[in-house]
Amino acid sequence: MSQLTHRAPPLLKPLSAALSASRHLTSASTAPITVETSLPFTGHKIEPPSRSVETTPQELLTFFRDMALMRRMEIAADSLYKAKLIRGFCHLYDGQEAVSVGMEAAITRKDCIITAYRDHCLFLSRGGTLLESFAELMGRKDGCSKGKGGSMHFYKKSGGFYGGHGIVGAQVPLGCGLAFAQKYNKDETVTFAMYGDGAANQGQLFEALNMAALWDLPAILVCENNHYGMGTAEWRAAKSPAYYKRGDYVPGLKVDGMDVLAVKQACKFAKEHALKNGPIILEMDTYRYHGHSMSDPGSTYRTRDEISGVRQERDPIERIRKLILSHDIATEKELKETEKEVRKEVDEAIAKAKESPLPDSSELFTNIYVKGLGVESFGADRRELRAVLP
Amino acid sequence: MEEMERDPRVCVMGEDVGHYGGSYKVTKDLAKIFGDLRVLDTPIAENSFTGMAVGAAMTGLRPVVEGMNMGFLLLAFNQISDNCGMLHYTSGGQFTIPTVIRGPGGVGRQLGAEHSQRLESYFQSIPGIQMVACSTPYNAKGLMKAAIRSENPVVLFEHVLLYNLKERIPDEEYVLSLEEAEMVRPGEHVTILTYSRMRYHVMQAAKTLVNKGYDPEVIDIRSLKPFDLYTIGNSVKKTHRVLIVEECMRTGGIGASLTAAINENFHDYLDAPIVCLSSQDVPTPYAGTLEEWTVVQPPQIVTAVEQLCQ
Numbered sequence: 001m002s003q004l005t006h007r008a009p010p011l012l013k014p015l016s017a018a019l020s021a022s023r024h025l026t027s028a029s030t031a032p033i034t035v036e037t038s039l040p041f042t043g044h045k046i047e048p049p050s051r052s053v054e055t056t057p058q059e060l061l062t063f064f065r066d067m068a069l070m071r072r073m074e075i076a077a078d079s080l081y082k083a084k085l086i087r088g089f090c091h092l093y094d095g096q097e098a099v100s101v102g103m104e105a106a107i108t109r110k111d112c113i114i115t116a117y118r119d120h121c122l123f124l125s126r127g128g129t130l131l132e133s134f135a136e137l138m139g140r141k142d143g144c145s146k147g148k149g150g151s152m153h154f155y156k157k158s159g160g161f162y163g164g165h166g167i168v169g170a171q172v173p174l175g176c177g178l179a180f181a182q183k184y185n186k187d188e189t190v191t192f193a194m195y196g197d198g199a200a201n202q203g204q205l206f207e208a209l210n211m212a213a214l215w216d217l218p219a220i221l222v223c224e225n226n227h228y229g230m231g232t233a234e235w236r237a238a239k240s241p242a243y244y245k246r247g248d249y250v251p252g253l254k255v256d257g258m259d260v261l262a263v264k265q266a267c268k269f270a271k272e273h274a275l276k277n278g279p280i281i282l283e284m285d286t287y288r289y290h291g292h293s294m295s296d297p298g299s300t301y302r303t304r305d306e307i308s309g310v311r312q313e314r315d316p317i318e319r320i321r322k323l324i325l326s327h328d329i330a331t332e333k334e335l336k337e338t339e340k341e342v343r344k345e346v347d348e349a350i351a352k353a354k355e356s357p358l359p360d361s362s363e364l365f366t367n368i369y370v371k372g373l374g375v376e377s378f379g380a381d382r383r384e385l386r387a388v389l390p
Numbered sequence: 391m392e393e394m395e396r397d398p399r400v401c402v403m404g405e406d407v408g409h410y411g412g413s414y415k416v417t418k419d420l421a422k423i424f425g426d427l428r429v430l431d432t433p434i435a436e437n438s439f440t441g442m443a444v445g446a447a448m449t450g451l452r453p454v455v456e457g458m459n460m461g462f463l464l465l466a467f468n469q470i471s472d473n474c475g476m477l478h479y480t481s482g483g484q485f486t487i488p489t490v491i492r493g494p495g496g497v498g499r500q501l502g503a504e505h506s507q508r509l510e511s512y513f514q515s516i517p518g519i520q521m522v523a524c525s526t527p528y529n530a531k532g533l534m535k536a537a538i539r540s541e542n543p544v545v546l547f548e549h550v551l552l553y554n555l556k557e558r559i560p561d562e563e564y565v566l567s568l569e570e571a572e573m574v575r576p577g578e579h580v581t582i583l584t585y586s587r588m589r590y591h592v593m594q595a596a597k598t599l600v601n602k603g604y605d606p607e608v609i610d611i612r613s614l615k616p617f618d619l620y621t622i623g624n625s626v627k628k629t630h631r632v633l634i635v636e637e638c639m640r641t642g643g644i645g646a647s648l649t650a651a652i653n654e655n656f657h658d659y660l661d662a663p664i665v666c667l668s669s670q671d672v673p674t675p676y677a678g679t680l681e682e683w684t685v686v687q688p689p690q691i692v693t694a695v696e697q698l699c700q
Contacts, residue, residue: 114445145482153480162448163481167472173438174473177445184401184427184451207435211442214433367483368518370541 028058028329035323037262044244046251046280049269053261057329059105061338063260064320067097068339070121071317072346073130074290077120077137080350081294086137089166090151092290093121095258098316099224099284100125102263103192107271110187114162114175115194117152118224118288122194127159130349131356140356147359148367169195169202172221176208179219179279190218190274192267198229200243209279213250216278220270221247223283224257230292231301244283257284258314287314393538394424397452400538403430403443404456416553417456440466440491444473447487452538460495460547461507474543475518490537491545496587496637497685498551503673506550506681511643513545514615521614522568523547523585527557529612532566540568547614549587549637571618577607580695581625583648584635585611588686592635595691604695614644622648623656630661631698635686640668665694 034052041048074094080086093100096118103113104125115122120133128144136143137151144154145164154164162178165171175193182189199205200223212219223243227234234241244252251273255266266282273280287310291298298307324330394400402417421429432439436457443453457463463470470491477485497506513521520542524530530548537544574589575596584592589610596606607625611618626632632652634645645666652664669685 112449143482145480145484148482149480155481155484157481157484162445162485163477165473167468170441170468170473173441173469174445174448176438177442177447178449179445180442181446181449181451184446185449204435204438204441207433207438208442210433211435211438215427215430367479369520370478370486 028056028061030056030058032056033327035261037256037265038259038319039256039262041262041266042244042254044242044247044252044254044281045249046253046273048253049265053265055261055264057324057327060320060324060327060329063101063105064317064324064335065338065342066101066125067260067317067320068342069130069345070094070097070100070124072339072342073120073124073133076346076350077134078290078294080134080137085354086151086294087139088150089117090137090294091118091292092294093118093288095289095310095315096224096226096284096286097121098260098263099222099257099286102260103222103267105260105264106267107192108189109158109160110189111271112160112162112175112178112182112189112191113194114171114178114191115164116168116171116196116199117164117166118196119152119154119164123154123156123161123164126156126161128154128156128161130346131352134350134353135356138353138356139358140353141359141363142353142356146363146367148363169199169204171195172199172202172205173208175221176212176217176219179212179217180215183215183217188275190220190271192220192222194222194224196229197223197225197227197234197241197243198232198237200225200246201238209247209250209281212279213247218274219279220267220274221250221279221281223281224286225283226286226288228288228292228301231296233301242283244281247279247281250279250281252281252283254283254285257286258310258316258319260316260320393535394420394428397538399450400452400454401428401430401446402454402456403432403439405432405434405458416548436462436465437469440469441473443489443491444469444477444487447489447543448477448485452488452490454490454492454538457491457493459501459505459507460493460509461504463491463493463509464507464512467512470513470519470543470545471516475516478518478542486541487543488538488541489543490534490540491543492534492537492548494548494550494553496547496549496551497669497674497681498549498587500676500678500681501550501674502676506674508638508643508669510547510614510638511641511646514644514647519543519545519615520568521545521547522612523549523614524612525549525552525586525589525610527555528559529566529572529610531559532564533568533612535563535565536568539565544568547586551587566612569613569616569618571612571621572610573607573621574610575606575608577605577629579605579629579699580607580631580633581622581629582606582608582633582635582691582695583611583622584608585614585644586637588635588637591686591688592691595688595695598688598692599695602692602696604699606695611648617648617651619651619655622652626652626656627659630659632660632664633691633694633698634664634666634668635691636666636668637685638668639671640666641671643668662698665698667691667694
């Protein structure tokens with residue numbers, strides 16, 4: 001994760017020093033290579049960007065490592081859930097890692113990202129640590145939200161990651177609000193408001209899009225189309241599943257979401273567009289291997305053949321692996337080493353997170369209000385057994 | 391307006407707040423001074439512009455959201471409840487949401503059922519928000535300033551009939567406390583707790599009561615969440631009788647919560663059960679006489695006090 005740690009504030013270091021891992025990362029060259037994306041982009045009311053993406057061997061290796069880390073984290077979360085250490089809802093992102101990694105490669109930490117509940121990997125890419133992530137999932141004090149948020153409420157203010165929202169579609173108006181603030185403050189940054197194919201049918205999305213277009217807000221709406229809104233296939237929920245076209249007067253771009261380089265190219269293009277011309281919709285054609293959440297086996301509404309077919313032909317990590325091998329950037333053995341290190345990193349983080357204590361009972365009442373004006377604020381009935389809201 | 395000058399992060403959002411000046415002229419001329427981005431005319435999309443306000447607040451701006459009528463904010467309930475109220479908690483304190491959500495509500499002017507709603511009861515259970523109700527020009531200004539300066543989301547309830555009140559207010563800057571109740575008329579015999587427009591009905595009834603020899607203590611509770619049980623408690627300890635007069639619905643309204651809170655905390659000080667006069671649990675009718683019967687009228691208050699003081 002060396003490229004990410006460059007941009008992360010000094011407080012956040014990856015759990016393992018990753019020294020040995022990065023030997024071939026740091027020594028890898030930064031000589032540019034040009035790669036063609038797997039599929040051309042399709043545009044709606046806009047000229048799509050070119051298929052040729054500039055990248056470097058170092059960047060490709062970083063992509064590989066980051067995606068492997070995310071994949072490993074999600075699979076570990078799966079086992080933790082089955083071991084009943086993670087409770088409630090747990091929505092896993094494996095299969096969709098390319099969207100998160102590609103987006104991060106195109107932007108800065110000052111740009112904002114907001115998403116729904118499938119947020120673990122986006123949290124990582126925005127500078128969250130594995131420890132904060134696992135501790136939050138297990139409801140421990142060291143979690144990013146002090147254990148009070150849970151799987152669906154990961155936030156990282158310093159990294160520009162605004163969550164982590166449970167109600168489908170509610171994050172899109174929030175995202176437009178972030179873009180509004182960016183325009184208000186003249187920041188020259190953009191907001192990526194992410195949602196899924198299920199949320200694409202929410203009214204508030206179109207309300208927010210109207211306002212963003214009306215005021216030229218730098219908002220980029222990203223539809224992570226994994227083709228299933230929980231158990232409902234996209235063709236059963238939407239009259240027009242061409243989500244990139246549904247902005248109508250807002251331009252859109254359809255991107256192969258399993259191709260990291262395509263995602264990076266699209267996000268870079270979208271950022272430039274949004275800063276000049278206002279909102280744009282990106283539809284990422286992606287896929288999730290797990291079911292909607294841990295309580296969903298994921299096979300009642302789609303066939304196992306479909307899942308394994310995508311895994312064989314479109315898996316984002318495999319694609320990068322092939323690219324790295326074909327350009328002789330690293331050997332098969334080195335990549336396997338990276339995967340082993342990543343696995344170790346995740347295991348260490350889990351062990352550390354398991355040691356983290358559960359939150360204190362006084363935490364029940366903290367962070368409900370922020371104290372202001374120097375006035376003491378008590379609970380509605382001021383009884384002794386209620387804590388003084390700090 | 392003072393707040394907008396003082397802090398560049400304060401902005402206003404709502405339908406027709408800008409060029410039109412606000413449906414009750416609350417934001418008149420603000421757009422001319424501060425521009426269209428700071429006084430934002432939104433399309434009719436309550437859910438999403440409230441969401442936008444919350445998103446903007448997460449980055450540090452301090453939006454004031456106007457619901458053209460409080461009833462319209464029901465469309466934004468998800469945003470107010472989940473995102474406004476709960477984000478500070480679920481993010482472990484990382485984000486504060488310093489929004490003010492305000493708007494006229496209440497019964498009067500024969501606006502019909504959907505435009506005359508009393509929504510305090512719906513919002514009161516949301517954890518994380520503060521609710522205040524203003525009743526005079528003096529406390530409207532003070533509470534509004536306090537609400538804008540507060541780091542917490544505040545829902546400020548105004549009343550349709552009170553916009554035309556005129557009152558001399560101090561030239562100096564003043565900010566009121568959001569959690570404090572106002573002692574309107576000290577007295578000895580009975581504590582009457584009220585807020586918003588009902589304060590005026592109570593004061594009218596108080597005149598009659600004084601003539602009949604009673605000495606009511608009238609408190610405008612102002613802070614609907616949390617209740618100022620300090621002021622209320624002191625009053626109960628003095629008079630031992632409580633009458634609550636409110637415009638909210640009877641079922642699950644502010645009066646119901648207040649009755650429970652006083653009973654739990656001050657039961658030993660009460661000489662009689664708490665009487666709560668609320669408006670009827672009906673949609674507000676259009677016809678003038680029916681509308682009057684929906685809310686509590688001064689004669690009813692006088693009768694209630696007489697019965698309570700026996």
